[in-house]
Amino acid sequence: xxxxxxxxxxxxxxxxxxxxxxxxxxxxxxxxxxxxxxxxxxxxxxxxxxxxxxxxxxxxxxxxxxxxxxxxxxxxxxxxxxxxxxxxxxxxxxxxxxxxxxxxxxxxxxxxxxxxxxxxxxxxxxxxxxxxxxxxxxxxxxxxxxxxxxxxxxxxxxxxxxxxxxxxxxxxxxxxxxxxxx
Amino acid sequence: xxxxxxxxxxxxxxxxxxxxxxxxxxxxxxxxxxxxxxxxxxxxxxxxxxxxxxxxxxxxxxxxxxxxxxxxxxxxxxxxxxxxxxxxxxxxxxxxxxxxxxxxxxxxxxxxxxxxxxxxxxxxxxxxxxxxxxxxxxxxxxxxxxxxxxxxxxxxxxxxxxxxxxxxxxxxxxxxxxxxxxxxxxxxxxxxxxxxxxxxxxxxxxxxxxxxxxxxxxxxxxxxxxxxxxxxxxxxxxxxxxxxxxxxxxxxxxxxxxxxxxxxxxxxxxxxxxxxxxxxxxxxxxxxxxxxxxxxxxxxxxxxxxxxxxxxxxxxxxxxxxxxxxxxxxxxxxxxxxxxxxxxxxxxxxxxxxxxxxxxxxxxxxxxxxxxxxxxxxxxxxxxxxxxxxxxxxxxxxxxxxxxxxxxxxxxxxxxxxxxxxxxxxxxxxxxxxxxxxxxxxxxxxxxxxxxxxxxxxxxxxxxxxxxxxxxxxxxxxxxxxxxxxxxxxxxxxxxxxxxxxxxxxxxxxxxxxxxxxxxxxxxxxxxxxxxxxxxxxxxxxxxxxxxxxxxxxxxxxxxxxxxxxxxxxxxxxxxxxxxxxxxxxxx
Numbered sequence: 001x002x003x004x005x006x007x008x009x010x011x012x013x014x015x016x017x018x019x020x021x022x023x024x025x026x027x028x029x030x031x032x033x034x035x036x037x038x039x040x041x042x043x044x045x046x047x048x049x050x051x052x053x054x055x056x057x058x059x060x061x062x063x064x065x066x067x068x069x070x071x072x073x074x075x076x077x078x079x080x081x082x083x084x085x086x087x088x089x090x091x092x093x094x095x096x097x098x099x100x101x102x103x104x105x106x107x108x109x110x111x112x113x114x115x116x117x118x119x120x121x122x123x124x125x126x127x128x129x130x131x132x133x134x135x136x137x138x139x140x141x142x143x144x145x146x147x148x149x150x151x152x153x154x155x156x157x158x159x160x161x162x163x164x165x166x167x168x169x170x171x172x173x174x175x176x177x178x179x180x181x182x
Numbered sequence: 183x184x185x186x187x188x189x190x191x192x193x194x195x196x197x198x199x200x201x202x203x204x205x206x207x208x209x210x211x212x213x214x215x216x217x218x219x220x221x222x223x224x225x226x227x228x229x230x231x232x233x234x235x236x237x238x239x240x241x242x243x244x245x246x247x248x249x250x251x252x253x254x255x256x257x258x259x260x261x262x263x264x265x266x267x268x269x270x271x272x273x274x275x276x277x278x279x280x281x282x283x284x285x286x287x288x289x290x291x292x293x294x295x296x297x298x299x300x301x302x303x304x305x306x307x308x309x310x311x312x313x314x315x316x317x318x319x320x321x322x323x324x325x326x327x328x329x330x331x332x333x334x335x336x337x338x339x340x341x342x343x344x345x346x347x348x349x350x351x352x353x354x355x356x357x358x359x360x361x362x363x364x365x366x367x368x369x370x371x372x373x374x375x376x377x378x379x380x381x382x383x384x385x386x387x388x389x390x391x392x393x394x395x396x397x398x399x400x401x402x403x404x405x406x407x408x409x410x411x412x413x414x415x416x417x418x419x420x421x422x423x424x425x426x427x428x429x430x431x432x433x434x435x436x437x438x439x440x441x442x443x444x445x446x447x448x449x450x451x452x453x454x455x456x457x458x459x460x461x462x463x464x465x466x467x468x469x470x471x472x473x474x475x476x477x478x479x480x481x482x483x484x485x486x487x488x489x490x491x492x493x494x495x496x497x498x499x500x501x502x503x504x505x506x507x508x509x510x511x512x513x514x515x516x517x518x519x520x521x522x523x524x525x526x527x528x529x530x531x532x533x534x535x536x537x538x539x540x541x542x543x544x545x546x547x548x549x550x551x552x553x554x555x556x557x558x559x560x561x562x563x564x565x566x567x568x569x570x571x572x573x574x575x576x577x578x579x580x581x582x583x584x585x586x587x588x589x590x591x592x593x594x595x596x597x598x599x600x601x602x603x604x605x606x607x608x609x610x611x612x613x614x615x616x617x618x619x620x621x622x623x624x625x626x627x628x629x630x631x632x633x634x635x636x637x638x639x640x641x642x643x644x645x646x647x648x649x650x651x652x653x654x655x656x657x658x659x660x661x662x663x664x665x666x667x668x669x670x671x672x673x674x675x676x677x678x679x680x681x682x683x684x685x686x687x688x689x690x691x692x693x694x695x696x697x698x699x700x701x702x703x704x705x706x707x708x709x710x711x712x713x714x715x716x717x718x719x720x721x722x723x724x725x726x727x728x729x730x731x732x733x734x735x736x737x738x739x740x741x742x743x744x745x746x747x748x749x750x751x752x753x754x755x756x757x758x759x760x761x762x763x764x765x766x767x768x769x770x
């Protein structure tokens with residue numbers, strides 16, 4: 001290790017990193033996304049994916065879903081810091097492995113290939129609710145919804161079958177059952 | 183039906199409704215409508231500074247010494263960017279500021295217009311919240327909300343950016359609604375269970391300590407009174423952070439001095455060895471904790487703070503009580519009394535050996551230095567200043583560096599709101615404009631900026647402000663011709679390579695004072711020091727005091743690099759045995 005002459009302490013050992021899905025309900029006003037994202041970048045937190053849209057146009061509420069990784073301490077800080085932002089109403093935090101919560105991502109996949117390969121591709125997507133949005137003689141656009149790692153795997157598998165373009169959303173989350181997060 | 187009034191007038195109406203008496207500012211193209219309106223509002227006095235950073239720090243000094251929010255008014259573009267340092271400073275030290283900035287007219291936003299900048303974008307990370315007012319109808323509500331956010335919960339700066347066309351546009355004014363919410367949004371209330379748990383810990387403790395911070399000051403003068411009562415009835419020792427000085431009397435026997443990097447031997451050792459650490463309104467700053475892994479290793483830790491995000495941020499605690507410091511202390515004291523637990527008596531034996539230990543540490547006299555009769559030692563200068571001013575209600579501000587630490591070590595405070603220093607951000611150039619703000623808030627009081635010659639030059643232009651408003655601030659410069667703290671670190675950590683820390687050209691501060699139209703005084707020898715300080719105090723004009731001190735003095739004690747609290751570096755005598763080595767260098 002090279003000798004640092006920094007005026008600050010060297011970092012102590014890093015704890016275990018967990019992946020969490022943070023859901024934030026915010027006032028849909030200009031700059032609110034910049035506040036949330038700026039908090040993450042300013043404090044060195046990680047954003048793996050991000051999904052934002054207005055969910056209530058009467059009350060002007062948007063729902064931001066952020067997938068992030070961090071030590072338990074960092075995750076706790078993320079929640080507390082988010083709650084301090086003035087336009088934030090509430091913050092939910094789910095572990096990725098949480099069975100009570102549904103996580104989904106959507107992807108649009110364009111495959112350019114011969115009919116045989118296209119058929120193979122569609123077959124490969126079968127498990128992930130494929131919808132054909134566009135079809136020509138030599139191409140197809142498929143919409144799938146699945147988990148991040150499933151889409152990761154699928155795009156890898158579809159490459160040799162003619163996948164030329166993939167467009168993906170960030171993850172969105174919803175609790176199972178009748179309860180809602182308060 | 184109320185009549186339609188302009189945005190500029192609404193700004194003043196809102197300020198009047200918040201009982202604002204002073205605004206610190208500097209005019210420019212994009213705020214001219216607001217400046218035009220100023221003449222119609224005699225209750226509000228504008229203090230014209232010489233640089234917008236000065237306006238921000240002056241507002242901070244005003245806020246910290248008066249407990250009221252400071253108000254800043256600047257123009258767009260450079261006006262706004264110049265105030266960013268002060269906003270960040272206020273954000274780090276939790277000072278309530280409301281900054282109003284002009285902006286180019288809405289139709290020009292985004293066109294790179296003259297003196298346009300993305301003010302809300304630039305200030306987003308250094309304010310609690312900010313607003314760009316795009317619709318005149320939102321202005322009254324936003325103005326009221328700005329004050330609410332700045333002053334509630336953990337206080338801090340906010341900014342309202344008002345485009346010029348909005349300042350001209352008209353709407354109806356609505357008064358602020360009266361409701362007090364914590365943090366502007368979250369209503370946090372601790373419960374009696376937390377207090378009972380705290381009391382249980384206090385009863386069990388054999389080596390307890392209170393570690394108090396700026397939160398006590400921010401909670402208002404009542405909090406300091408309550409703290410004194412609590413410390414008194416428990417008999418526990420108390421240490422304070424830099425920002426918390428004055429919340430508890432500095433000359434009380436239970437006060438064991440400031441803690442942290444340049445804290446006393448007894449305070450740091452007590453922090454390390456204690457079995458119960460009660461943090462009241464402090465935030466485990468890295469200048470306090472030293473090496474985190476070895477920070478107070480054997481203690482139960484309690485953290486009382488109004489900001490939930492301060493808890494477990496750096497140090498994991500056993501008991502967290504989220505709430506206003508004054509309320510928590512008051513409930514604790516009440517519960518103690520209800521249970522008729524006079525800890526002082528029942529616990530006296532239990533903690534008597536703890537006190538003995540502390541007394542032993544005290545005999546190290548860690549703040550001692552080798553005085554001289556030939557050259558003024560900076561510590562001696564601060565001590566003399568204290569002796570000659572202690573009988574008046576004196577307000578002290580500082581710049582940043584060695585002089586700041588010496589001031590903290592050698593100038594004890596007996597009341598809150600008397601000590602204004604830039605702790606979190608460490609802003610050189612803070613003290614002079616802050617003194618301007620303090621003097622505005624307390625016109626008859628003695629206000630001294632204990633300064634360094636390097637720091638003070640960063641905002642020296644504000645002397646002109648002091649002269650304009652007849653503010654008799656005293657700029658007490660400990661002039662060692664070096665950026666002293668930089669030089670000290672270079673000496674200790676960088677093999678005495680004094681890279682760029684010596685100011686080979688400095689102004690003649692006495693002549694400089696005269697050029698500004700104030701009084702210049704110079705002291706060169708210890709023999710003439712008292713007489714000169716007295717002269718400074720007696721002059722009813724702003725003074726620049728050039729105190730020529732030993733340029734090679736270092737600030738001790740010091741927690742050396744990579745070491746925990748209980749391995750401090752003491753003064754010159756102790757140094758030989760405690761050389762900083764290898765890995766430790768990284769940890770200053």
